[in-house]
Amino acid sequence: MCGIIGIISTRESKRLAELVVSCLNRLEYRGYDSVGVASLSDTVLEVRKAKGTVEEVIKKKNIKEMSGYAFLGHTRWATHGPPTDYNAHPHTDCGNSIAVIHNGTIRNFKELKDELQTLGHKFKSETDTEVIPHLIEEYMKRGMESFQAFKSAIRTIQGSYAVLAIIKGERRIFFAKRDNPLVIGLGDDKTFIASDIPSFLPYTRKVIVIADGEIGYVTPNNVYIEDENGNPVDVISRIKIIDWDASSASKEGYPHFMLKEIHENPIAIKDTISGLLNDIDRVKEIAEEIRNAERIIVTAAGTSYHAGLYFSLLLARRGYTVMPLVASEYHSVRAKKGDIVLAISQSGETLDVKMGIRKFKEEGAKIIALTNVIESDIARESDYKLYMRAGPEIGVAATKTFTSELVSLKFLHSVVERESLDYLEKAHEIVRNVITETEGFAKKIGEELANKNNIYYLGRGLGVPLAMEGALKIKEIAYIHAEAYPAGESKHGPIALIEKGFPVIFINTGELVDELEKNLQEMKARGATTYSINVNERLNFSDNEIVIKSDGRLAEIIIAPIVQLIAYYAAVRRGYDPDKPRNLAKTVTVE
Template sequence: MCGIIGIASEKLSDRKLAELTVEILRRLEYRGYDSVGMASMSEDRIEVRKAKGSVEEFVKKRSPSTMKGKVFLGHTRWATHGEPSDINAHPHTDCSGEIAVVHNGTILNFAELKNDLIQKGHEFKSETDTEVVAHLIEHYRKLGMDNFTAFKRAILSIEGDHAILVVIKGDPRIFFSKRNNPLKIGVADGMTLISSDSWSMFMVTNKIIPINDEEFGYISARERYIEKFSGERVDTNSRLYTEDTESLASSHEGYESFMHKEILESHLAVRETLRSMMRETEIVSKAIKSLSEARRIFVVGAGTSYHAGLMFALRLQKAGLTSIPVIASEHHYFRATEDDAVLVISQSGETMDSLIASKHYRANGARILSLTNTLGNSISHESDIALHTRAGPEVGVAATKTFTSQVAALLFLSSNLLGEDVEYLKEAEQTVTNSLQAMGYALEIGTQLCKKSNAYYLGRGLGVPMALEGALKIKEIAYIHAEAYPAGESKHGPIALVEKGFPVVFINLGEFVGELSNNIKEMSARGAETIVLSINNRLSDNKELKVWREVSVSVSDTRLAPLAMAPLIQAIAYYAAKCKGVNPDRPRNLAKTVTVQ
């Protein structure tokens, strides 16, 4: 799970090119921040500088702006093989130092390849799987192959998912390969870039060429060549498109953090998502038709996307449809057939567990639909019907505006599928805006929860997936242990942990209010500090209930309740993190896009 960038330019000075590489690495740092490195190629040498730590630490330690060359590679790492260290940081080189490699992914057969290469006399410096690529290319070049042929032979020797960039001394090209992990080309005047995502390149260009799975090729300052693993050449011009996402999303723009900024952009993300859904009638109609004709609808996701999918599945189940929510990594125990439809939900479109699940179900004959927030991603490519939210780039590791826009898109899809009038969604943007106006209450609650070590999030009906999402957010951002349950299940074990001052957050979307009130009484009787997040109904108006704090957001239609709840639970987690003095944009041990199993 890493960010990679390659740039070939004939116009920029060496210093400008080095500085541009650093800036793009800053934008890619959400993909990993264990270590950072760069390689530059001048006429007579390849230079590598790298270091453990953040981009800023790398800049201070290694002064990359003094590197020379017209071709640069960059890498920001989230460790999978070998602990974070200067040596294990990318780029990696061969024995001669004439080949440099950056890589995102996992090489499954690296131990076998490494042992074989060691027997052939190669010396390895790192613990990583990536280094075998450099030595494989070196090996094939020694056998007399030209650079591109040696690169292709090396790629075809490795197993596993990857995005790889390579430079070879004296060759003005950057060689690349992609299997399941993200990689896109950016086209500019006198310059070509290749990166893990398109928005990292937007300061230079928004002209993008997506690379599909099992394709390799090369770029230079003015050339772009793509070839399928099977040998078929690709017309790159036919893929060229202009991305319309604003590059301004790559800065704080005066906000406290990316997460804070992105929560406050949620209403815009919802507006643009629904506008797009309502405008793209042909593809939406195909999606609705496919879902309506299915015997069963599997809804696949991981983490936050699973919670959005669970909400969608529950809506369908309540209406009598057979809808099965599936945690992506557990897809093996759910068998789909050609009579079924599978909706795969992923913010990035590159989540490895979800990608593997989609391929598995597709191989069994099921029709694959997807909902992602990026164009030209791997899951979309694997789908029969690819739908997109329009939340824009999200830099904070925790999903905020992307989750809220997923909820909006899934409300739209489910209402269409169930034959409901979607007029109520015209109030979606205002609903989210109303929720954002409750940030003061979120600050108070988050500051209170900041003092706690444990918490419960409880809900009923559609409140259950929102409770799951609330507990996930405060765990990943504020490092507070939180568990979520259907409120009725709290009596069957969890209540044993409740004592005086134990915080219990109730999600009240207006369903089963009487039962939820009883659960509040049960927790209060054990000394719990009860917090209620309500839509329309204020439970604390009942004087029999002991409630420490209640926040209520008004909605014009109860179906909008999840949209009103999403920013509130996100903001509570954000303010808890801020209270604890931790960085909400970069929670420990996590990365934005999970591209490993």
């Protein structure tokens, strides 16, 4: 996820540079590893960009001194190529006449890049985005006028995108959207177009939301839009007046970032799978290392540990020697040559994980990193790196990044086992439907649990890591004491705490259902109030249940957003801010 902003005015001015900077500051939550700006005047297209935060790059590159009648601004969350000056957006064509910024992932960029290079195009970055200005340039060389060339370029790319482009000699900003947000703001003598409304909210409340598949251009006082069939859209009928304040708008209408990010699970899943398919050769190489390893150590902390435990169980079932390891306990394990260490960290900066992989590397192990932040410390220090591409996560409690970790590990396991990946193709749509269908039930359960002081989460098999994550979520944002166990283990001590009304949540992934049902009956016999989250096969006698009929191979990915929603609504009912849980930080960089 990146932040993009375009502004076009009736007259050339340095004032537009100040507006772009103001908009970028409000977009920085969407990405913060590099920043860039392009300005267009009658004679010059200028690009200034660098690695760093908005504040750092604005000062370093004197962005406020730029002048023009059209500006593009971009704040990046790296998905292809590390965060560097040359990978920062905007990207240009060979003749420096076209500048493009992009939020999304282009699946076929490698093939397009190879083809364009054979045609003589010179590339300056490692990003997928750079193919777009070169495609526009190539189509214009073939005689197309600028808008037709832009449309042809967009038709050529595959994937998700929100794209803005400026072309020397044109007083227009071209745009296209698929799967990533894009909205137009209508001012008196200028037009804005951006990833989200809050970027330009101080300057106009009159907006047009761009729909999927639409393409067009804006001028200082005109908007032209075509639908994906090439039919012109009635722009006037689409204008809306926004009455949000800036804080609410940045959450796109959601009361908290956490809820917004739970609802972003489907796009995170889609982008993760798309990114891994683009990196399939690397995934296959990593899979081969895992197949040949004497032992696999999976190390992570917190939520990432639960994802790692899930992967460990998948491998153990296939006969691999695998050890899930809480990262802070790295000193308890000695690695050796022939071992593979899989280190999982959303931030790529978790200190316990870093210290562990350094020790294990010295002892002869090879390191595989799975992170969400491109070229983070853990990724750089590893022999192999995979990226989950969930985009930046503002809420402290992990939501879409956990689901993205599960998808990444499920994908990797399927490659290890040489299984077809077809079952993942519709995963994002399935999860989107699950969130829509179950949110009301999750809210009811969460609000009931808000009145409790203790909770058990129980599961069997692959349900155990999901039970652990459910317990962690409700602890960290609703401050309710919760514990997770393999359901069979509940008989060996934990059941002693059960009394009338004690809440017990069963995670039922559709395996070992008979055994799980016996555990539920044991709890009910002692007065527990039982809840069950079920994929395909329901548990009889549960007091409260959510049942999802779907592809059982995606059970854990389906259940993840449900336990997140339960925790969210419990926290809200208790009057807590789920985005900022007490005593916690997004990235743990202390021992």
